[in-house]
Amino acid sequence: MNYFGTRIVLQNRCASARPKVLRSFSSCQAFLANQNVSRNRLGRPGNHLKIGIVGMPNIGKSTLFQMLTKTNLGKPANYPFATIDPVSAKVPVPDPRYELLCERMKPEKRIPAQLTVYDTAGLVRNASKGQGLGNAFLSNIRTVDAIFQLVRAFPEPDVTHVEETVDPLRDLQIIQEELLLKDAEFVESFLKKESRSSKVPAKAKEVAKKVLQCVLDNGCPVSKCSWLDEEVPFLNSFNLLTAKPVVYLVNMDEDDFLQKNKEPLQRIEAWVKKHSTGDTILPLSVIFEEQLFLLSPEELEEECSNLHVSSQLPKIIQSGYSALSLMHYFTAGNSIVQAWTIPVETKAPDAAGAIHTDFKKKFVAGEITDFEDFQNYGTLEACKAIGKSVVKGKDYVVQPGDIIYWRIAR
């Protein structure tokens, strides 16, 4: 699909649509109140999860990216649009269960759950119409599974803001509008071009029109509209930005964060409740995380205990999994201990299929050890010996932390 090739035409369409979105923004809540927000899962997160950091320019995105991924891209610049090229890095997902399993099994190889984090250029007002650098990045993050939306709540006058003042609610509104308009642009393009092909099912066009109604007429993220099960595969094929779950990360002033000052958070919580109902909000101070990053593990422990706080980074990574209703189970042998990512409430054959499609096709049973039993009885052999490892069939719903050996037909 020639995505950029269609932009000029669509800019005009979206330019005329913009006031409509602005007007209808306040109606989103009323619209949501009348919707039975669908429980069907949008997106198709696999074993390797991808999350993009999105937000206005110069608000701490690159610094957060470096802290999350433990990469050093040099000192973040204190000026807007410092990030020009798309950057991504893999980060192991912190999981004390996985650590314990490895500690006891001492495998030759460890493969923890991994998250790929993408840093993006800051989005500005009219980014969807080509302003700033963020437009190209929006295309880059189409394939992520979820979004970390960083919101500036720190006042620091030395750090310039493209809108000249610090106003988290205005920024939230700008970013959501830009994502909505980008989705509208994408679907408009689809309706004008691809959908003319006889190969495109009528249902796809129907879903595209429904998306337009959702994002333009009602000013609502796609993830918050109600969708029928049969519409979901078409939505997933569009890879829409507002169909992705969002975790709102509020970048606070260091003192406010350390003193657990709730005041800067309250208005943001109210905004999210109204415009992005149900999404997670996590406070942090990127500048404080940066200081923790420089400490040795011992110093870090001492500093956190003195200040009665902890780094928010593990919580942030885990929130990505919760936002997508994902969990981990483990396979554990002497050679490899590996964490596998699956949606919660996955049945055994599908969980086995996360390893290889053949495992699902040739599924026979799973030998399951509950993580708590492993923790209590020390080894998988001990659990087996006292009947704590049980054989389960295709109807078994895999539980978080299960240690599993799959029996596959030869």
Ligand SMILES: Nc1ncnc2c1ncn2[C@@H]1O[C@H](COP(=O)(O)OP(=O)(O)OP(=O)(O)O)[C@@H](O)[C@H]1O
């Ligand atoms: N909580 C905070 N308090 C004070 N200063 C902060 C805080 N968080 C980040 N900063 C500062 O903001 C500046 C911009 O940070 P950074 O370069 O990470 O932003 P960015 O969003 O990636 O910018 P761009 O989109 O332009 O690339 C840096 O000087 C950083 O130290």
